Amino acid sequence: MQDEAPLFDVELNSVIKNYGSFRAVDNFSLSVKRGSFTTLLGPSGCGKTTLLRIIAGFYEPDSGSVIIAGKDQRGIPPEKRSTGIVFQDYALFPHMTVEENLAYGLRIRKIDPRTRKEEILKTADSLGLEDLLGRYPGELSGGQQQRLALGRAIILKPRILLMDEPLSNLDAKLRLRVREELKDIQRNLGITTVYVTHDQEEALSLSDYIAVMNKGCLEQAGTPQEVYNFPRTSFAADFTGPANFIGHEGKNYLVRPEWITLREPAATFAGQGRDTLTEPGKALFELTGTVAGADYFGRAMRVRVRLDSAVGGTAAPVTADIGYDLSGQDRFKAGTAVRVFVNTAREIESA
Numbered sequence: 505m506q507d508e509a510p511l512f513d514v515e516l517n518s519v520i521k522n523y524g525s526f527r528a529v530d531n532f533s534l535s536v537k538r539g540s541f542t543t544l545l546g547p548s549g550c551g552k553t554t555l556l557r558i559i560a561g562f563y564e565p566d567s568g569s570v571i572i573a574g575k576d577q578r579g580i581p582p583e584k585r586s587t588g589i590v591f592q593d594y595a596l597f598p599h600m601t602v603e604e605n606l607a608y609g610l611r612i613r614k615i616d617p618r619t620r621k622e623e624i625l626k627t628a629d630s631l632g633l634e635d636l637l638g639r640y641p642g643e644l645s646g647g648q649q650q651r652l653a654l655g656r657a658i659i660l661k662p663r664i665l666l667m668d669e670p671l672s673n674l675d676a677k678l679r680l681r682v683r684e685e686l687k688d689i690q691r692n693l694g695i696t697t698v699y700v701t702h703d704q705e706e707a708l709s710l711s712d713y714i715a716v717m718n719k720g721c722l723e724q725a726g727t728p729q730e731v732y733n734f735p736r737t738s739f740a741a742d743f744t745g746p747a748n749f750i751g752h753e754g755k756n757y758l759v760r761p762e763w764i765t766l767r768e769p770a771a772t773f774a775g776q777g778r779d780t781l782t783e784p785g786k787a788l789f790e791l792t793g794t795v796a797g798a799d800y801f802g803r804a805m806r807v808r809v810r811l812d813s814a815v816g817g818t819a820a821p822v823t824a825d826i827g828y829d830l831s832g833q834d835r836f837k838a839g840t841a842v843r844v845f846v847n848t849a850r851e852i853e854s855a
């Protein structure tokens with residue numbers, strides 16, 4: 505009898521990687537559940553690509569270990585690991601057609617031509633590339649190139665799919681569509697995925713689990729709901745969504761814009777309806793301020809308010825989403841005095 509398959513497909517244990525005297529990955533530990541979509545989220549330069557390449561086997565860690573499917577990977581080269589990688593710049597072979605790009609890895613693995621052809625057709629079909637097999641990468645749109653890069657990785661049926669900011673070269677509208685496609689493909693294949701991005705919205709919408717990275721270290725890991733609603737540090741709070749830090753009665757709080765309700769000073773709750781998230785009377789605490797400006801986001805107004813007091817060491821305005829109430833455009837003009845009802849707040853250490 506074989507042992508039961510391990511729960512985690514990738515385990516990083518205290519991984520350290522230096523470039524000369526610069527430490528790019530610092531004592532990083534993370535366990536990636538089998539079949540999960542796990543994201544490394546952090547700003548440019550925090551070590552995401554380095555970590556992904558360590559999993560893929562392009563770099564060995566200076567210390568610590570990489571375990572894949574229960575096996576220590578030390579000394580195992582990339583082509584012998586059960587990983588497929590989609591590089592940020594796709595790294596397609598420009599002088600090869602779509603078909604040849606897809607065939608490449610299968611050839612290296614000496615898969616016979618008939619099986620090769622079948623696999624190519626199946627993969628191309630699943631990614632909507634079936635009519636483009638004769639084209640060269642230069643003759644493909646950005647989205648098609650992205651899918652080809654993905655196809656080249658998944659055609660080898662890796663146990664683990666690694667993706668390095670795969671949507672960053674696409675324009676905003678396409679990025680959204682491809683993002684949804686990516687999620688469907690990952691779910692359909694059930695393939696364990698480690699995804700790298702600096703984009704909070706991508707991370708929140710795609711992931712089962714997010715590892716927030718800061719300067720080579722793991723800042724916080726959890727589900728999207730956990731890291732968004734219960735960030736443990738101001739860095740994690742700031743990097744997972746719009747964040748206000750408000751000092752109140754000696755404590756420092758994270759308050760997301762949608763956790764705030766704004767009111768004119770004279771306003772009473774009765775009969776004021778549509779932008780009310782919570783009845784102001786039930787707010788955790790109340791502050792006062794002056795509208796500094798408002799930004800229109802189409803589906804919501806974001807109102808910037810300069811608080812009269814109680815701001816923990818910062819003069820930056822607090823922002824509040826007032827949701828779908830378009831009347832807010834007139835109600836919250838710059839200079840208007842407002843009451844700020846904080847409906848939800850998380851205590852957080854000062855930055």
Ligand SMILES: Nc1ncnc2c1ncn2[C@@H]1O[C@H](COP(=O)(O)OP(=O)(O)O)[C@@H](O)[C@H]1O
Pocket residue numbers: 523526528546547548549550551552553554555
């Ligand atoms: N080959 C290298 N030699 C020296 N420094 C590097 C090298 N690759 C990356 N770095 C540095 O290591 C840090 C982490 O890089 P990287 O892993 O690419 O971060 P990210 O993908 O999060 O932007 C950055 O400060 C980068 O400048």
Ligand SMILES: [Mg+2]
Pocket residue numbers: 552553554668
């Ligand atoms: Mg990178």
